[in-house]
Amino acid sequence: MSWILDDNRPIYIQLVEQIQMMIITGFYPLESKLPSVRDMASEASVNPNTMQRAFAQLEAEGLLYSDRTKGRFVTKDKEKIMKIKNELAISDTKNYIKKMKELGCDKNQIENLIDAAMKEEQ
Amino acid sequence: MENILECKALRKAFPDCVALDSIDLSINKGKVVGLLGPNGSGKSTLIKLINGLMTPTGGDVLIDNMEPGIETKRIISYLPERTYLNDWMKVKDILTYFKDFYNDFDLIRAKDMMNKLSINENDRLKTMSKGTKEKVQLILVMSRDASLYLLDEPIGGVDPATRDYILDTIIGNYNENATVIIATHLISDVEKILDDVIFINKGKIELVSTVDDIREKENKSVDALFREVFKC
Incomplete structure (x- = not known):
């Protein structure tokens, strides 16, 4: 670490x-x-x-x-950890969307990009 | 919290210049403090006044409520900017010398650190590089169980990897009640290990703050702020 x-x-x-x-x-x-x-x-x-x-x-x-x-x-408290994990995930997602919008991508494009990247991961 | 160091209206004047003027300062126990300023700002003068190598022209300096003297030297461990050790001495001679001189010198700790930095006890100071000499001196100084460590440019001559080891040594070896004052202009290197910073310029204090307060309020590192404040 x-x-x-x-x-x-x-x-x-x-x-x-x-x-x-x-x-x-x-x-x-x-x-x-x-x-x-x-x-x-x-x-x-x-x-x-x-x-x-x-x-x-x-x-x-x-x-x-x-x-x-x-x-x-x-x-x-497992819930507590899950809650913070969720908060982090939401905030990172929002940041990502904000950045993509700055690049001029719309909802559709963002979804396509995510799908494509996910496929590549697998 | 109790203060380990207090300066009140401290002033040091030489025949043709005022090195320090109206310095008011309190430093708590258990802190790592950076004394930061450009060349010739008065850092070393302040350190020499604290450890009694110079006497003030005016004002007071108190260490643990005492004026500089035998009792304060007992509790201050000082790393000068230049060496005072005889260069014909071997490392093991110097270790014995320090053990003899200071009751609070921890020989085992010193030997252990010399080992980790691959410094041979049979080597003489004069055969060593500048950086290795600096390491030896810093180890000697940090191997005392002092209440106040005064380090004047402790990392100036060593490579970045050793710098990290030395900084780890500093935070690893001081106890919770001890205070470390580091005078340096290598700010980005020391920034992470500091609690507080003091900016000093032309003999006067410009700013006293915690590192995280600077980052919070200014949104920049202490190093960046320093470059801005002292822009030439």
Whole structure:
């Protein structure tokens, strides 16, 4: 797993997004334990305080919870993860459509393009 | 939160120039702070005032509520821009020297890092390249359990891969109550590991902010903002 951070957006927000992806894709499964703030920070080559801030936000969203003695875990709530997955999928789709409209494609063309690309994938 | 460093109306003047003027600054414990400014902006002067190598012309500098002196040197680990080590010394001599000199020097940690960077303990400083010498010094400095690390241009002479290792070393080795101040103009390299940045120019503070605040408000990296603020 690699961390890719771009230059212009706040670092903690990018960490939140990438950890969300790791949870959605099952890299960190339901109820699994996460590495410590320090280890995660070191892996991503970021400041531990920034990683801490990302964790705090994920806890506030309910994707993570921490147990005072045992550490930090992925939520038990499968619905929660599905909900966030859905939100991400919708927002990425909207972005895609917006881009295609900027290129001047209409609904029909977009659908054709998706069909063609899907066929190529298989 | 408690401050590890406080400067009040700090001023340093030389016969024909004012190096620093009316510097007011508080830095919390547990932070990694970038001291950023163009050449000749006063970065090194500020660092030398903090560790007592220079005395202020006016104002105060307090480290953990103490004026610079023996007690503050005990808790400050300083990486100068130029080496002060004798170049006939072997790495193992220098390790013993540091162990002898500083109670908080962690010999095992130092040896481990020398190993990882393939630095031979029997090599003499004078046979090493500029970059390797810099690595040795940084390892020495980061192997102390200090409260305040003052790093003056820690990555200037090393290649990008080693730069990453050194930055990882910096964030991996300081403990949660320690503060690291990094003076540099290689901003894009250090940006990810910083909490706060201080822009200093012509002896005055131009801006104090967190990295993420800059990115949030300006929609650009600290590096891009620096280039804009200090455009020649």
